[in-house]
Amino acid sequence: MSTAVLSPPTTVNSVRRRLVLGLAVAAAILVVLMAASLALGAEHVPFGQVWRALTVGGTDADVIVRDVRLPRTLLGVLVGSALAVAGALMQALSRNPLAEPGLLGVNAGASLGVVIAMAYFGIGALSGYIWFALIGASIATVAVYALGSAGAAGASPARLALAGAAITAALTGAISAIVLLSSTVFNGFRAWSVGTLSGRTAPVVIQVAPFIVIGVVLGLFLVSSLNALALGEDAAKGLGANVARTRLLGVVATTLLCGAATAAAGPISFVGLVVPHMVRTFTGPDHRWLLPYCLLAGPILMVAADLAGRLIARPGELPTALVTAVVGAPVFVYLIRRRRMAGL
Template sequence: MLGVVFGLVVLSVTIGSRSVPWSDIFAAFGGGRDGFGQGAVAKRIPRTLLALLAGAALGVAGAVMQGVTRNPLADPGILGVNTGASLFVVCGIAFFGLSTSTGFIWTAIAGAAVTSVFVYAVGSLGRGGPTPLKLALAGAATSAALVSFMTAVILPRGDIAGGIRSWQIGGVGGGTFASIGTVLPFLVVGFVVCLLSSRGLNSLALGDELAAGLGERVAVTRAAASVGAVVLCGAATAVCGPIAFVGLVVPHACRLLVGVDHRWLLPFSALGGAALLTAADVVGRVLTPPTEIDVGIITAIVGAPFFIWIVRRQKVRAL
């Protein structure tokens, strides 16, 4: 996996609407920016770093959400978490003049948290509690409603509509070292919290009653892991926009490699998410040169058929 990620980083730096020779790449790493090639590499380096970080965050968040809810369909996009983060950011820009990177991140985290609690509460209503099907339906309905709210907020505001619509697609093309430096502490905290929750997630996979019988504090473990996932989702959405299906595809693929032990699954999901989002960015650059296709579109093309396959194969039963 490390080799795959390294190879994709090399491709991301060298490939785009125009290929760059290795001499320009080494010059750009040395600080040079003269000429098209060196300038292109200087822009691709932070873009690649952002794709790695955001992909890793979404991959880990998806694995944690699936572990917390024991739901094979859990994903920040499917459950509406990314959409909730987006709505809070849009409202912050439109009504409160939100403009700072740190403000975007805190607002997105708050939106992700509120939406997570709401979807889980709605999915828990009725008999059987929060079943995979009920959570997926609650997330889809909530996401559709929140998208409508966002449209209602954006339409009257022509001054901000263009930038917000572009951000809503989800992409890493605007990545800079400044934005990475702002979001990195939030991502580190989210990664640490999720990794520390890995043993507890293994216990939750046995069922709440058995986990409690083994001495696991079920509510605390579930809450801590959820906080880590929400921080990762909110921070990634704040800088990249809502990118769906990474958190769905990656954990399932990684389970085929390393099994269901979260002590292995979470690190591999981080590498898998980084690889998927970086690959999607590279593909988006070369499909229709000189224009680009944002990674949010590429991941949707990949993830939607995968989602249908999971539904048909597992009959949306719990993990």
């Protein structure tokens, strides 16, 4: 009799312990990868020298560790977290398992902002056009939301997806038209659009960090509403969730996350699409656990991809976006074959 009474709480507690332990393991893996990112590359730096360069300074490795590898590693953590959380938010808001950060035109808006900065303002430095990318991403998202919400029916996942596809197509055409008119703009845009953490400095990290932190906090604030929304709009309203507010705040969070990440590193594919599905196979659809795991799993993938790109092609390096695509595509196919994409 007592066993039957104690069994459900015991099961819940064991699941919670497993999930907490998983977070601790993921955090440890991320720390190890960050340390490896600081030490490994075209020139190997012993871990002892890495530690001294970070804490004391005055070593030959100061420039490599503190000025080159530390900013790109921190940016990899920020961009990975942003894209993974944004992907999870978009999949929840649209109830579409194929939703990813490019769905609402964010990537296309950021790209158009970069092109305009290069072509009409003569801005070639990342620290200059990063603001144009953020503005472009914001305007594109507002346009998608306004178009998807027009009419008496209001916003819906299908309408937002269609509006996003239409805006993305229009912005992509505008980008192509501007880029083809100038070889200088074409070369500059091509360097940004490959998607990489290379060459990113501390000022870039400082510029994008506030946007990503605000977006993450806003996303975590919505976890209960997202769980209710997963049951359907009618059920969510019955549970007291404000569907319109949840969708609007979710779009704002996604814009901040995707806009900042894309502006800093260029378009990075598959992170926002694959990571939430990978995490969901372990945590289930509960966003109270899904989003914290995405906060760690996204950076793990980004930092590992950046490190792999440096080691595979040393003394050169492969763009981070290329590595994430090569890794993400087969993983996504594997997840589809296992039919793990249900239950958003």
